[in-house]
Amino acid sequence: MAGFEDIREHMEVIGADGVHVGTVDKIEGDRIKLTKKDSGQGSHEGHHHFISRGLVADIEGDQVRLSATAANAVQFEEEE
Structure with missing residues (x-):
């Protein structure tokens, strides 16, 4: 399984x-x-905008899949 360090x-x-x-x-x-x-x-x-490492569920090919739905994930985004 790919880890956070594999995100590009x-x-x-x-x-x-x-x-x-x-x-x-x-x-x-x-x-x-x-x-x-x-x-x-x-x-x-x-x-x-920034997404916390804690929301990352998996890395599949060229996609980072979050544990939250898109609508919920944007509620957790942090701004610069």
Whole structure:
């Protein structure tokens, strides 16, 4: 089984429901930094968001699967 250290740039981050959450920009400490293009709309647009290591359930090929659904995962995102 792949671990957190196997996460690479440009991998797709998906929720437990298979819905796109974002794209990996890079790893910073215990968090996945998502690209700005996946930052959302309104006040969330144009800056990076972060996903905690604790939400990562598995790594499957070029996808990082989270333990939470996409809708729930964005509630846990941290902003820069």
